[in-house]
Amino acid sequence: MSEEAAATLPPVVGQLKDRFGPAVIRVSTFRDNVRVLVAADRLIDMLSYLKAEAGFAFLAELGGVDYLGYPGRSEGARFEVHYVLLNQETHERLVVKVGVDDPDPILPSVVSLWAGADWMEREVFDMYGIRFEGHPDLRRILMPDEFTSFPLRKDYPLRGRGERHNFPRITRDES
Template sequence: MSKLILERLKAQFGDDILAVSSFRGDDVAVVKPSRWLDVARFVHDDPRCDCTYFVDLSAIDNCDPRTDELDMDDRFEVYVIAYSVAKKHRVRLKTRLSGDEPRIASVIPVWSGANWMEREVFDMFGVHFEGHPDERRILTYDEFKGHPLRKDYPANRTQPLVEYRDGTFNKLGPFLQDEGMPLNRSVLPDERQ
C-alpha cells in the first residue's frame, strides 16, 4: 500500500528522490538533503500519504574506522519513519550527509515529537538540526567531548570530571504538575497546587 507513497514522492519531487526501495512492507525513499523538510512535510500533509504519526528518527555512521582516511562523503545517514494510522502504511525517509559537522533541516515543524530524537542524534552523532528550538545534549553532560556513536570515537577515551551540581533545576516543557502520574490517572482540580 505504501508503494503509493513512493510513487507520489517520485511524481512530486522527481530527481530530488535519489532512490526508492520496498522490501517486506518497508518502503524507503532516499532524499536530497536540500529537500529533506519539503519531503517530510509532503508525506505528512498530502491526503493520499497522510503520514501524521511520527515513529522514529535516528542516524547511522557509515565510516570505516579501520582505514587511515575517513571517507566523509555520505558518511552519515539520517532517517525518519512516519506512519499513516488512517491508511495503515508507513514510509522511511533517508538522507545522506557529508563532512565532520553535518547539518540538516529539523523536522519539528512537521512532527513535534521529533524534538528529543533530534537532540539524541545531535548528542550521539554530532548532526546539527537547523531550526531546532533547543539543540543541546540530552544523554551526555555539557562538558562531554565528542559524539560517542561516531565510529571514529576512541573507545578508551576519558572524559573530563565535572563538579557535582547542586541546586534546583528548571523544568522545561512538556512537563506539567501531574508529571510522573500513571497515564490513566487524571489529576483532579482540587489536587492541583
C-alpha cells in the same frame, strides 16, 4: 530494484517521484519496509507533503547511522538520518532517509512539523554530532554538557582514557 519489486511499491512512492523527481535518489525495500533516500535540500518539502497530503502524519522514529568504514559502501554521505513515518489510516510505514556528511553535518529541523521530533533530534545531535538547523533547543540530552565527543560515531575511541579527561574528578571529601 527489479520490475517485480517496483510493482509492489505503495502508490506514495510514485507520487514522490512524480512530484520531487531527482530529489528521490533511491528507493529500496527490506523486510516489508519501503525506504526512500532523498536529497537534503528537499527534505522539509518532502516531509511536509507526506504529512499534509499523503497521510503520513505520525513520526514514529527519528534516528541516525554512521557508515564510516561500512563494508561495501563506497559512495554516499558518512551519516544518514532516518524518519519512520506512519499512515494511521492505512497502517503503511515509510522510511525517509537523508545523507549528511562531515566536517559539519547539518540538516533542517522537523520540529515545526512534529513537535515530538524535539527530543529525537537532540539525541541524534548528542550521539552523532549532527546539528538540526532551526531546532528550538538543540543541546545535549544524554551526555553531560562538558562532553566534547559523540559516542556513536564509528571513530569514537573504544579503549584507553576515552573521554574521562572531560569530567571533573570528585574525591570522597568533596562529595
